[in-house]
Amino acid sequence: MDSSIKAAAVVxxxxxxxxxxxxxxxxxxxxxxxxxxVTLLGPSGAGKSTLLRCINHLxxxxxxxxxxxxxxxxxxxxGDTLHELSDREISAQRRSIGMVFQSFNLFRHMxxxxxxxxxxxxxxxxxxxxxxxxxxxLLARVGLPDKADRYPSELSGGQQxxxxxxxxxxxxxxxxxxxxxxxxxxxxxxxxxILTIRSLAEQGYTMLIATHEMAIxxxxxxxxxxxxxxxxxxxxxxxxxxxxxxxxxxRQFVARHAG
Amino acid sequence: MTVVASCAMAGPRAVRVKHRLRWGxxxxxxIVLLVVSMLLGAAIRARIMNAxxxxxxxxxxxxxxxxxxxxxxxxxxxxxxxxxGLVVALMRVSxxxxxxxxxxxxxxxxxxxxxxxxxxxWFNALPTMFQRVHLAVPFTDIVLLDxxxxxxxxxxxxxxxxxxxxxxxxxxxxxxAGILAVDKGQRAAARAIGMxxxxxxxxxxIPQAARxxxxxxxxxxxxxxxxxxxxxxxxxxxxxxxxxxIYSSNFMVIELLAVAAFWYLVMTAFATAIQTxxxxxxxQR
Numbered sequence: 449m450d451s452s453i454k455a456a457a458v459v460x461x462x463x464x465x466x467x468x469x470x471x472x473x474x475x476x477x478x479x480x481x482x483x484x485x486v487t488l489l490g491p492s493g494a495g496k497s498t499l500l501r502c503i504n505h506l507x508x509x510x511x512x513x514x515x516x517x518x519x520x521x522x523x524x525x526x527g528d529t530l531h532e533l534s535d536r537e538i539s540a541q542r543r544s545i546g547m548v549f550q551s552f553n554l555f556r557h558m559x560x561x562x563x564x565x566x567x568x569x570x571x572x573x574x575x576x577x578x579x580x581x582x583x584x585x586l587l588a589r590v591g592l593p594d595k596a597d598r599y600p601s602e603l604s605g606g607q608q609x610x611x612x613x614x615x616x617x618x619x620x621x622x623x624x625x626x627x628x629x630x631x632x633x634x635x636x637x638x639x640x641x642i643l644t645i646r647s648l649a650e651q652g653y654t655m656l657i658a659t660h661e662m663a664i665x666x667x668x669x670x671x672x673x674x675x676x677x678x679x680x681x682x683x684x685x686x687x688x689x690x691x692x693x694x695x696x697x698x699r700q701f702v703a704r705h706a707g
Numbered sequence: 708m709t710v711v712a713s714c715a716m717a718g719p720r721a722v723r724v725k726h727r728l729r730w731g732x733x734x735x736x737x738i739v740l741l742v743v744s745m746l747l748g749a750a751i752r753a754r755i756m757n758a759x760x761x762x763x764x765x766x767x768x769x770x771x772x773x774x775x776x777x778x779x780x781x782x783x784x785x786x787x788x789x790x791x792g793l794v795v796a797l798m799r800v801s802x803x804x805x806x807x808x809x810x811x812x813x814x815x816x817x818x819x820x821x822x823x824x825x826x827x828x829w830f831n832a833l834p835t836m837f838q839r840v841h842l843a844v845p846f847t848d849i850v851l852l853d854x855x856x857x858x859x860x861x862x863x864x865x866x867x868x869x870x871x872x873x874x875x876x877x878x879x880x881x882x883x884a885g886i887l888a889v890d891k892g893q894r895a896a897a898r899a900i901g902m903x904x905x906x907x908x909x910x911x912x913i914p915q916a917a918r919x920x921x922x923x924x925x926x927x928x929x930x931x932x933x934x935x936x937x938x939x940x941x942x943x944x945x946x947x948x949x950x951x952x953i954y955s956s957n958f959m960v961i962e963l964l965a966v967a968a969f970w971y972l973v974m975t976a977f978a979t980a981i982q983t984x985x986x987x988x989x990x991q992r
Contacts, residue, residue, distance in 0.1 A: 553896035
């Protein structure tokens with residue numbers, strides 16, 4: 449295997465995906481180094497969410513390969529064919545890839561504490577006391593130590609999203625994927641979620657964040673990947689994306705959103 | 708501006724608030740009470756029922772046996788129906804066209820034909836289709852069961868199969884609705900933290916689907932307890948069969964029908980209590 453694939457946190461190598469005749473991802477190649485914070489920008493329908501969902505194989509791909517820390521995701525390569533892995537094998541791969549969703553997706557029948565414990569107890573089969581200690585610690589880190597016994601419906605959107613982040617962290621993922629984490633929140637609640645994500649960036653997590661929130665891209669992302677209609681149009685440092693966008697589409701996008 | 712100021716100076720004037728009288732509802736109440744009391748009066752004047760006979764049969768050994776048989780049959784049929792319903796519902800949502808098609812066909816047939824026909828069918832068809840029941844452990848000489856089918860398919864077995872299969876079609880639809888009510892996002896989140904499909908089902912989907920399934924399931928349990936009376940047609944000694952047998956010899960028709968109705972009401976109260984307790988165990992969040 450190529451040593452650059454082994455060293456990288458995430459590699460997308462010529463990934464394509466279509467739904468019927470509609471191409472969602474067109475030959476996308478992206479490499480993300482360990483510890484890097486990358487934002488995925490672009491208009492709605494650009495394929496940002498699909499790209500993230502392919503990385504943990506919530507979506508299958510039509511062509512290409514995806515590696516996370518050197519491991520081929522979702523498939524086994526035999527000769528010149530990719531065979532899809534079993535449910536059990538894919539589940540095992542997903543444990544090290546955290547994902548945060550636009551609509552939080554907390555388990556509504558579980559308390560906040562049970563939500564955060566769900567990964568360690570059901571997936572890793574960790575002892576209950578150990579899982580609970582970890583969960584309480586994580587809830588403190590996202591600023592919600594007093595909400596442990598509440599149900600998701602009793603929390604604000606921003607609080608729910610922070611619980612979702614804690615639930616993801618409980619599995620100590622090596623990569624974190626964020627699918628528009630603040631799009632369902634008003635500006636004030638967005639702010640508390642952005643601060644939580646920012647503190648993760650400072651702790652050195654590798655993160656790929658699809659977002660419409662310019663503050664994330666400008667203030668603490670290392671890199672911006674700009675997508676339009678399933679293609680990567682620009683893949684540059686965050687600074688140069690905002691100061692000197694090279695392509696016509698990115699220029700328009702920056703002018704409209706960052707003005 | 709000056710107008711507003713002068714109003715504020717005058718202060719609030721004391722007024723009385725009088726709401727509309729909902730006279731329509733009161734009128735309807737009066738009519739309903741009148742009709743009910745007329746019916747009761749007619750029943751009492753005609754002496755349709757001898758209270759002593761009613762009380763004597765209420766706790767007679769035969770009647771209690773019938774009530775017990777009905778409760779056992781209805782409860783076991785619900786258990787059979789729930790298992791069938793879960794499997795058929797999962798087939799329907801599996802995404803496999805053949806499984807989904809089979810599941811839809813099953814529901815169509817078993818929901819689309821009268822339960823009574825199904826009961827009679829199983830009671831008559833099974834012994835014709837299979838002459839003997841032979842159950843053995845493969846590759847050994849151990850024989851678990853070997854008997855003519857007519858001996859195995861008793862009225863009870865045929866009634867259990869008939870009610871369970873028919874009710875399974877209804878339960879399949881109820882369980883499917885429950886499964887579909889759990890949003891896709893939660894399932895995606897559960898898979899994203901590394902749960903296998905089976906774990907997603909067990910830890911995320913079923914506990915939440917249960918909240919939707921339980922009230923409808925309780926309703927089906929009550930229906931099923933009453934539907935056990937259909938088994939009288941194939942000679943199973945349940946409550947209605949025993950009551951009709953008794954009144955065909957002593958002609959105390961109304962008394963025995965009242966006795967049977969009383970025990971069906973008791974069973975319904977029992978089913979309602981279970982449903983209420985389960986709804987408290989799985990509250991809506």
